[in-house]
Amino acid sequence: MTWASVNEAQLAAAAPAASSESKIIDDLPANYSADLPPAQRELIERGRYVARLGDCVACHTGSKTQPMAGGLALETPFGKLYSTNITPDKSSGMGGYSFEQFDRAMRKGVAADGRNLYPAMPYPSYAKMTGEDMQALYAYLMQGVAPVQAANKPSEMGFPFNQRWGLSLWNWLFLDDTPYQPQAQQSAEWNRGAYLVQGLGHCGACHTPRGIAFQEKTMTGEGKNGQFFLAGETVEGWRALSLRNLWTPAETAELLKTGRNSHGTVSGNMVDVVQHSTQYMSDSDLLAIGSYLKALPAGKEDLPMQIAQGPAPRIDIPARATKDSAPDAAHYNVPADLYRTRGGLGYLQFCADCHRSDGGGVDKVFPSLAGNRSLLSDNPSTLIHIMLTGWTTPVTQTHSRPLTMPAFAQLGDQEIADILNFTRRNWGRKDAPEVQAKDVLALRKTLDAKGEKSRPFETPRLADMLKEKNAEQLVYGARLNIETRDLLPKNVGNALNCASCHLNAGTVADGSPYIGISAFFPSYAPRAGRTITLEDRINGCFLRSMNGKPLPLDSDELKAMVALFDWMRNETKPEDKVEGRGVGKISQKILPNVENGQKVYTQQCALCHGADGEGIKNAKGQWVYPPLWGEESFNIGAGMARTYTAAAFVKRNMPIAMHGNFPLGQGGLSDQDAVDVAEFFSHQPRPDFAPKVKDWPKDKKPADARY
Known part of the structure; x- marks a missing residue:
């Protein structure tokens, strides 16, 4: 498409009048009268799509029962702001705004009464909107949204930031209210992507570094400061990663549509962006965004030579494993230090069930870690934040069931640092700066992530096995529990491992943990009709749960398993009641359906x-x-x-x-x-x-x- 054919009308018209793909989750109200002329209904529906592009609902909804009525608290470095009511209510909303007043607020950050708006409302980005999109958005907000009477809350900004006259100076210094100007040498798709990223999508509000006056260092990828555009910034304890030279356009589109792709899943504020905005975009708009981001030259966080290259080293098979029991070495592609370091054992215990021992994740379920941009970043804020607070994937039309990662604030600061350094070394950058325990502690205090326990169960740390004199035997026992089928193919007759039922190598409360269990053997077993040993009990699992054959009583493998159980016994006595033991009970009065x-x-x-x-x-x-x-x-x-x-x-x-x-x-x-x-x-x-x-x-x- 030539320059002459890329004009304002076509840029705006590239967005569909209504998103036919947005019927499952629909938090933008559509309240217009069916009696309106078709052309007006079409304009309102187009405005509804524009509102999705701008993600208006995310900031302007404090209560789900009052969409667009404001009241959401917005934390800034200078104090707390509350989003405003943008419904067409005349007393507390925007019902009295003319189009000219609305346009001024969107482009210049000046309200109808002449007050300057704080740039937490990204008007420097919205200023790039075309006139057609602005008209459509105004029509939607005035005629497509139900009016809600909800008084706006005053801001909680301290002096001098509560002096709004200073914002006039800020605008004079930093605001360019010129609408987006298509670039003749670029394709229509590139221009559409640039328009969405720089304007309605306001991606730079989080992903572009800020200057001394909290201004975005640049609003575009061009000019003398163009290298700063979307180069990454830390926002509310999350690292908004560099978007420069991003994945293929299709991979970026997939992430924005579904919240996940082969490189990872969204986290932090991006969960809301996908849930409320990008999942409803047309495929053509998502691909345009992907094409534009891919075309931006790589920044510091994006240099490919910094990525750990090639497959991770293969783990050695312990010498005690016999020729018959040792699997093909090619079966493994896990880091060599997985079982040898505190970080590796911590990862194995708390992370590998979802992200897998080789960091490969689970296709379309849990993200792979290889090359994940959060692992590649110099700044580990997002990694620490997720470990301390957890996260939930967005609910989208393709993934209606959200998946969660629980918070690991129960772990110590050094434990978290060890695990993160292990993942960064093996699946991120070999030269990544070390995460320090003090980094974790600082963010823990900021987030008030205390990691309080709901029960007295004490989770043993596999990493602590490395302190013991028989550490090699204990680690082997843990590995046999986790990789039973691969290490003991002559004894396992199905696809199960011990850890299939004894979760995280027997360290999870009510997940049939091994804690204290060796203290209760020998003991009478009603199913056997006799007193059995711990070795008998282990071999019973091989015969039944794993549909296989028992281990020889004098084998190194069985001795290693028993050693692991004895280590987890700790100070337990036969008469003790162990918290979290077994799997609990459920009433047999409940009849199954x-x-x-x-x-x-x-x-x-x-x-x-x-x-x-x-x-x-x-x-x-x-x-x-x-x-x-x-x-x-x-x-x-x-x-x-x-x-x-x-x-x-x-x-x-x-x-x-x-x-x-x-x-x-x-x-x-x-x-x-x-x-x-x-x-x-x-x-x-x-x-x-x-x-x-x-x-x-x-x-x-x-x-x-x-x-």
Whole structure:
């Protein structure tokens, strides 16, 4: 398209009159009368789309029951502001604004009564809007939004920042209210992307570094300061990353549409941006944004030579693993220091269940860490912020169920620093500055992230194994729990590992933890009808849950597992009651509803375990999450094949990433739903258990036993 054909009307017209893709989540009201002429309705719908592009609802909605009525607190370095009522209410909103007064407020930051607006309202960006878009937005706000009477709250700015006359000087120094001027040498797509990024999208408000007067150092990528545009800035404890030379246009469009792509997921304030704004943009607009950002020259945070190159070193197989038990080394692509450093073991315990040992994440579920821009950044603010407060993915039309990462503020400052340094070394930049414990402490104080515990359960730290004299044996025991199937293929007959049921290597409350367990053996086992040892109990899991063969009693592998349990015993005595032991109980008076169980499975479980219970694998063909039925699952002799045992486990441990509970966001179903879904999946086809005839020789068999 030539320069002559790229004009103001075409820039504005490239946006659809209405977003046909925005019907699932709809927080922008459409309240206009059906009696309006078609042309006026079309203008209002176009204005509604423009309002989405500008993300008006995110700042101007303090209460979801009063959209656009203001009242949202906006923290600034100079005090607190409250967003204003922009509904057409005449007494407290903008109902009395003429178009000229509205246009002046949007372009010059001056309200109808002559007051200067604080530039927390990004009028320096909105000044670039075309006249057509401004007219459409005005029509929508005046005729498409329901009026709400809600008085505006006064700002809480201290002297001298409460003196608004100073904003006139600020505008004189920094405001350019010239509408966007298309560049003749660029394509129509590039110009549309530049218009959206520089103007309505006001991306620079967060992503462009600020000057001494809190002004954006530049409003465009051109000119002597052009290298600062979208080069990254820290906002409210989050690192708004550099957007220069971003991914492919399609990858950027995917992130803005869905909140995630193969490089990561949005966090911080970007969650609201995607949820309220970008997911509703047309594909052509999203691709235009992606094309424009890709065309910006790389900045300091974007230099490709700073990325850790090539695959991570492969981990060695311990010498004790026999030729028969050692898997093909090519199966692994995990960092060599995963089991050898405090940061690696911390990552393994608290992060790998979602992000995986190789940092690859789970396709379309949990983000990969390789090359993640938060790991590449010099500034670790976003990483520390997420570790301390957690985050939730946006609810979008493609991902209606939000996924959460819980807060890890329970961990110590040095623990968090160790984990972040491990991830940055292995999947970010080899030359990344070290995160210090004092950095974590400083942001913890700012965010008031205390990490208070809701129960007395003490989570043992796998990293502390490195302090012990038998550290090598303990680490091997932990690894056998986590990678059971790969390290012991002769003994495991399905796709499960010990950690499939004993979460995070047996360190999660109500996730069948190993804490104190060795103190209770030998003990009488009703299913066996005799007193059994800890070794017997471990081998019982190999026979039943893993549908395999027992380990030799004198094997290094079994000794390593027992050593791990003994280490987690701590000071527990046989008569003690251990907090968080087992998986809890659930009432057997609750009668299962299989039809509801299937619905619950589809809604909450299929994401990780497959639509037909088949489990999921990664691109290398390795198991990520195990199947819940079929030949690769546990057999009918396993405890998880019993409805109420499975229900108790599900109630407290599944699904993960459902809320903010430490450490996996696990649990959250009602008792009834847990029983229903447990009945559904436990009674699906699965392997038989031939020795079942020997079970419960003396004691009463449980009512929910499968045989």
